[in-house]
Amino acid sequence: MSRILxxxxxxxxxxxxxxxxxxxxxxxxxxxxxxxxxxxxVFERDALPxxxxxxxxxxxxxxxxxxxxxxxxxxxxxxxAADIQVKAHGAADAVVLRAVTxxxxxxxxxxxxxxxxxxxxxxxxxxxxxxxxxxHGLASRSGAELVDRLRAAAETAGVDIVTGAHVTALxxxxxxxxxxxxxxxxxxxxxxxxxxxxxxxxxxxxGNRSLVAEHIPxxxxxxxxxxxxxxxxxxxxGQSLGAELRHMTGHQGHGSVAHPHGILVTWxxxxxxxxxxxxxGQRFWNEASGYSEAALAVxxxxxxxxxxxxxxxxxxxxxxxxDFRRAEAAGAVLQAESTDExxxxxxxxxxxxxxxxxxxxxxxxxxxxxxxxxxxxGVPDLAPPYRAVKVTGALFHTQGGLAVDGAxxxxxxxxxxxxxxxxxxxxxxxxxxxxxxxxxxxxxxxTAVVLGRIAGGEAARLARAEP
Ligand SMILES: Cc1cc2nc3c(=O)[nH]c(=O)nc-3n(C[C@H](O)[C@H](O)[C@H](O)COP(=O)(O)OP(=O)(O)OC[C@H]3O[C@@H](n4cnc5c(N)ncnc54)[C@H](O)[C@@H]3O)c2cc1C
Numbered sequence: 001m002s003r004i005l006x007x008x009x010x011x012x013x014x015x016x017x018x019x020x021x022x023x024x025x026x027x028x029x030x031x032x033x034x035x036x037x038x039x040x041x042v043f044e045r046d047a048l049p050x051x052x053x054x055x056x057x058x059x060x061x062x063x064x065x066x067x068x069x070x071x072x073x074x075x076x077x078x079x080x081a082a083d084i085q086v087k088a089h090g091a092a093d094a095v096v097l098r099a100v101t102x103x104x105x106x107x108x109x110x111x112x113x114x115x116x117x118x119x120x121x122x123x124x125x126x127x128x129x130x131x132x133x134x135x136h137g138l139a140s141r142s143g144a145e146l147v148d149r150l151r152a153a154a155e156t157a158g159v160d161i162v163t164g165a166h167v168t169a170l171x172x173x174x175x176x177x178x179x180x181x182x183x184x185x186x187x188x189x190x191x192x193x194x195x196x197x198x199x200x201x202x203x204x205x206x207g208n209r210s211l212v213a214e215h216i217p218x219x220x221x222x223x224x225x226x227x228x229x230x231x232x233x234x235x236x237x238g239q240s241l242g243a244e245l246r247h248m249t250g251h252q253g254h255g256s257v258a259h260p261h262g263i264l265v266t267w268x269x270x271x272x273x274x275x276x277x278x279x280x281g282q283r284f285w286n287e288a289s290g291y292s293e294a295a296l297a298v299x300x301x302x303x304x305x306x307x308x309x310x311x312x313x314x315x316x317x318x319x320x321x322x323d324f325r326r327a328e329a330a331g332a333v334l335q336a337e338s339t340d341e342x343x344x345x346x347x348x349x350x351x352x353x354x355x356x357x358x359x360x361x362x363x364x365x366x367x368x369x370x371x372x373x374x375x376x377x378g379v380p381d382l383a384p385p386y387r388a389v390k391v392t393g394a395l396f397h398t399q400g401g402l403a404v405d406g407a408x409x410x411x412x413x414x415x416x417x418x419x420x421x422x423x424x425x426x427x428x429x430x431x432x433x434x435x436x437x438x439x440x441x442x443x444x445x446x447t448a449v450v451l452g453r454i455a456g457g458e459a460a461r462l463a464r465a466e467p
Contacts, residue, residue, distance in 0.1 A: 003169035003182075004240045011180050014194030015041045016463035017456070018181060019201055020167045020233070022049025024143075024448035025425025026201035027150035028107070029456030030159040031115065033199075036460035040159060041193075043183055045166035045229050049151050052203055052226040052397055052426070053448065056143030057264070057321060059122065059135040060449055061442035062104035066112065067136055071121045075132035077101045084431050087129045087290070087440035091433030093246065096447070099406035100431060103450040108136055110453070115153035117146075124317055125268045127441035128290045135442055142322040143445075167233070170198070176241045176412075177419040196420065196466045197459035200410070201452060203426035204398030205232025206251070215248040215400065218296060223394040225257060225264070230397070234427035238402040241421065244413040246429040248400035252439045255294020258332035259305055259392040264323045265332070267291040267441075269389075272317055273379045274310030275360055276391075278302060281343075281352035283360075286372035292432075292439035295393030307346055308389045309357075311382040327389065336386045346388060357382065397444055399430035408455035422459050424451035 017033045019026045022044030033040035042049070062068075063080040081101040085092050111117040119136040127135055138145045154161060162183070169182040171192070180194040205211035206226040213220040235245055255276070256265045270276065270287045276294075278284055278301040285297045298306045310318075315333065318324040327333055336342035339357060343350040360382070363370050367377035402410045402423040409417035410428075425448035432438040 004237060005169050005171045005182065006174055007171065009192065011192045011194035014180070015039065016196050017199065017459045018043060018193060018195035019199040020181070021051065021200070021202035022151070022161055023051025023053040023147060023201065023203060023425060024150060024445055025427070025452035026199070027147070027154050028449050028452030029199045029201055029424055029459070030154050031157060032453045032456030033460040034157045034159050036457045038460040038463050040456065040460065042154070042159065042161040043165040043167050043181070044161060044163050047163050049161060049163065050144070050147055050227070052230060053147040053445070054144045055225065055227060056445065057137065057141055057266070057323065058143035058146035058445070059137045059141065059442055060108065060445045061130065061134045062108040062136055063101065063132065063134055064105035065108045065136065067108065067119050067121050068134060071123050073121060073123070073133050075134055077105065079131050080104070080134065083129055083131050084440050084443065088431060088433035088438035089435065091438060092431040093429055095406050096404060096429060097431045099454060100446050100450040103454060104446060107450045107453050117149050117153070125272050127267070128271060128288055129440045140322045141320055170237050172241060178421055196463035198421055199455045199459050200234040200237070200402070200421070200423040200427040201425050202234050203227065203230035204401055205235055206230050206395055206397050208232040212395065216251055216395070219251070219253065219395045222295065222299060223257065223392065225254065225394040226397045230426065234423060235401055238410055238423070241418060242412045243410045243418060244403040246400060246403045247432070247434040249434045250399035250430060250432045250438060251436055252292045252396040252399060252444055253295025253393060253436050254291050254396050255298040255306070255393045256291060256308055256391045257394045258327050259390050261327060261330045261332040263327040263330060263332060265308060265327055265389050265391060266318050266321045266324055268318050269308050269310040269314050272310070272314045273382060274308055274314055276306045276308055277356055278306050279348070281348035281356055283356060283372070286374040288374045290437060290439065291441070293437040295395065296436065298391065298393040305390055305392050308391055310387050312385050312387065313380070313383070315387050332389050334388045336388065338384055342386045342388060397426050399432040399439060399443065400434070401427050401429045404428045404451070407458045408451050409458065420462055422455035424448060424455040
């Protein structure tokens, strides 16, 4: 379906800036393009713009925001960039990294001050790898609220969002200048829309099994937890136009999806002092390294499942997340008044679960680091009643994509930008490098919101400069 046409047939309509995809990246691009003085049009294949953004926890990392200052949090762009680069093992694209870490604080303040999205910082626990508390979310801590509020802001600003508009082909010159796109409508009709600049905001290829098998073979049979409409169109079109693809093996996995309920259980249950055991009751890795690499760690256990074990205090913290409340309502979160009841409910021998709980308690008492490398210093002890959730690993979204520069312009191999093509969010290369373990919490929405804003503004400037 991801065709490039080179015909010169007439267009039904020409718009200055066309944006493919109505998730966080597309809607932020639209807001910025409108603000820069053009009339962008968003083309979204679904009846309602949601994307993976709506499935996410909606948490966006940023340094130096008004929300952080209000919470008394001291942070800096440099510390933020360093944290991302450490997690990415030094492989994060330096130009994109700089653009997004410098742009994140202003982007969050812009969404808040200009568009009324009242972000607050998650101040009661730390995400792995972040040296400051900098995850910003809306009241429900859900991506559904985030995308709804972005859509409402775009509508208020007068942005046209065309839904049920599946972009099935781009129309370009042989030199790689995009002239327009073909939109396929639910009734089978097609429209040809011309554009002066194009922003690809249609995420990555997580929903495309054959691309996942090609680039991330270890997760080819894993549950895909992102939006099914994300079929890799951006990378396929970009590749046909001569764009460079970068870090295609990079992705965000997650090792805490309630099974069989299919509901995300926040990693806070682990970071606040919980841990994971396999069906034999044994811990199997350093859970504090991150939730992205947890997917493979959990899938590597017998049956591809594990249990998150935590307690009532942690459940109270986790309850701020709508997903966690849904998991509780669905009966995914077990409660046990004692070690023996926990053993019974998990079908793990009593002496095994006791020994595991005792060894974790001992590590915490001694403020020691265990054999997996997890440092337990300052981590509160668990106390009955215990809580546990049966979980599995999943692919959340892909982090590799089109090479872009700091202005979100899509680059050919060798670094020369294509004439009028921009990419943001999951369509563009992220800042996680080529490995799952390179993903720092929030890297996904970071490039969606911040690169989206940059792409929209730059596309609008380009379109306005056209004769
Ligand atoms: C369960 C889950 C939890 C997550 N939690 C977080 C989190 O808390 N923080 C974080 O930073 N990241 C998180 N992520 C990752 C985050 O959701 C993504 O990185 C982010 O939403 C990407 O935004 P986007 O706008 O690029 O893509 P999307 O939100 O997926 O939007 C892309 C849109 O493009 C549309 N589209 C695709 N192809 C076409 C086409 N050909 N024509 C027209 N429309 C098209 C799709 O329908 C979709 O609406 C999570 C992901 C998942 C799955």
